């Protein structure tokens with residue numbers, strides 16, 4: 001069986017109402033659908049965040065249906081879970097993904113959480129109801145784990161208790177990275193390792209960067225293809241903006257007959273020496289019920305993106321007036337342009353920096369737009385003025401550093417001023433910084449922010465008492481009540 005795994009498509013996202021930017025996300029999704037048809041896959045997996053928002057405009061739904069219609073016509077099923085962006089703010093059991101599932105454009109998988117029993121359950125997909133916890137396609141069992149916000153780590157435990165010892169595919173909207181940074185919906189590689197013993201393939205979403213778990217390993221069991229298009233400008237400044245990705249997965253249906261394999265001398269399958277033994281299979285652990293299951297082959301396929309330039313343009317020579325600003329601006333842009341090759345008009349975000357010899361309030365970024373348009377012919381353009389007047393520059397030695405970096409250092413200074421925070425100052429800084437980031441991303445529900453604070457408090461207490469067991473779940477975890 002062959003399937004295509006994509007994630008974080010964010011349909012409906014745009015920048016300042018730009019029609020061109022709106023369409024970019026639909027073009028990217030169309031390319032994935034065309035690829036699925038071209039590769040003749042048996043099904044497509046969407047690991048969450050099909051939409052930018054839970055409350056989408058009718059046109060977005062119609063434009064989405066037009067694309068999904070192509071797969072429906074070809075008889076290629078789409079299996080989806082809801083990401084944080086797909087959920088309604090106040091009705092977590094409702095979503096447009098559920099609507100698409102009930103109208104036959106995709107199949108929604110989500111588990112049921114029973115808070116009163118402190119238990120998760122997976123029920124079979126029910127055509128009539130329009131959703132279920134798991135389903136089977138062509139002999140492969142597929143489970144939808146969904147998105148659990150700031151309780152992801154605890155809910156993963158509950159999920160593990162509810163899953164069978166072995167299944168084929170798990171779909172999970174959660175980030176997996178180990179750095180100490182606090183993130184909503186993030187767990188560590190260690191946390192999800194048990195999923196690798198259950199599933200032959202874990203389809204990840206949520207992180208917009210491409211990665212696999214364990215990172216760089218041939219035996220990786222979890223794959224995160226990342227967002228198809230740039231969603232947040234910061235994703236472009238990390239230098240990872242060149243293209244989007246999908247995973248094309250080839251998964252043999254019948255697991256190796258364990259009795260045959262364990263006899264050691266018997267040939268495996270028709271071709272002796274074929275790689276079905278997969279000794280590095282992630283399920284190859286002592287105590288695993290079927291240690292020699294066939295690992296799927298995973299191929300990452302590039303999905304072209306619109307070029308995205310998130311630029312800091314430094315004005316040289318202390319311009320005296322707007323005319324000189326334009327000249328310096330054009331010179332700087334042309335220099336950048338000469339080092340870039342662009343096959344299609346880019347998205348262009350520019351921060352103008354440097355010292356000028358008149359009030360920065362009189363530097364109207366709109367006057368610079370024709371200059372940028374002439375040099376780059378962008379599909380979308382945004383210019384921000386970050387210049388300083390000569391003599392009034394920041395004299396803290398901070399120069400033109402990233403505004404986020406200055407923000408971070410300022411907050412840390414404030415925290416460290418009070419000795420009572422002592423060794424926790426970095427933790428508090430991370431928390432403040434994360435909340436600030438979550439707030440600027442307007443899709444984060446208030447309950448998730450409160451959850452984040454509660455969870456941090458418990459983590460700190462936990463570190464004190466070495467007592468890892470607590471049974472606190474806020475209301476936002478009572479998703480999908482029966």
Ligand SMILES: [Mn+2]
Nearest residue numbers: 008049085206
């Ligand atoms: Mn996303």
